[in-house]
Amino acid sequence: MVQSSKKAVLPNGATICYTEYGRGIPLFCLTGINSTQAMWSRGFINLLAERFRVVTFDHRGVGGSVGPRPHSIASFAEDASLLIKHLSLTKAHILGVSMGGMVAQHLAVHHSDCVDHLILGATSCSGLLIRPKLRMLLGAFFYLKPTLAARALVSDHYLHADPGHLQSLLDTMRSSSAGTTVFLEQLAAIANFNLRREISNITSPTLVICGTDDQIINHENSDLIASKIRGARLIKWDGVGHLFPRERPADTVEAISNFARS
DSSP, rough: OOOEEEEEEEETSSSEEEEEOOOEEEEEOOOOBBBGGGGGGGHHHHHHHTEEEEEEEEESSSSSSBOOOOOHHHHHHHHHHHHHHHTTTTTTEEEEEEEEHHHHHHHHHSSSSGEEEEEEEEEBBBBGGGOOHHHHHHTTTTSSSSSHHHHHHSSSHHHHHHHHHHHHHHHHHHHHHHOHHHHHHHHHHEEEETTTTTTGGGSSOOEEEEEEOOOSSSSSHHHHHHHHHHHHHEEEETTTOOOOOHHSSHEEEEHHHHHHTT
């Protein structure tokens, strides 16, 4: 279902590697920390592409994308806004998960003209509010403790449902890893991110999605975001972990589709 894989040279000096799937109303998917666009599960993207023109891309410094340093949530958001314009689009639906949700929030506040509907997944409005559990801290550098990190990204229920889920996630993590240097740079970008005072300025229709078993970003962060954005909707799935699009792909696509039509 892949339509194209290209590079966009942007006026801010960044070159962004992106891939398009499907056709229809554009939906940009923003990834989390230390991940190339390959981190999105193919099954999830294929389902999305049945309903949208899906655009995935690597943040600057990751995969096939490059750009001036220092990297920041603001610079990632600027890249996304310029990529939307590069594709001759006026605006697009934005899906951001984890760190990608922070980029999406910045985009909606500071580049609001580019954002149609906003979907924020498993994220926070400030890096200071993230309190990972101990086992995620121990497994953060998943090159050293890959299984530990993988188990922190999804729920125990998901792993126990199919013995192949863990290996599949480990394979995806290895193939989409951006490396230690990028991990540390993006970790610093997250630590410096804070939109608590500005998030209420978001005017785009907003859907917030999370799972109650998220061990990376506590689901209470989603409660806070939904309470700060006027008219925001909140979906919270019991027993689901951080990577909810992987655990509940069909439900996630259905939720996004219904919201985008509203």
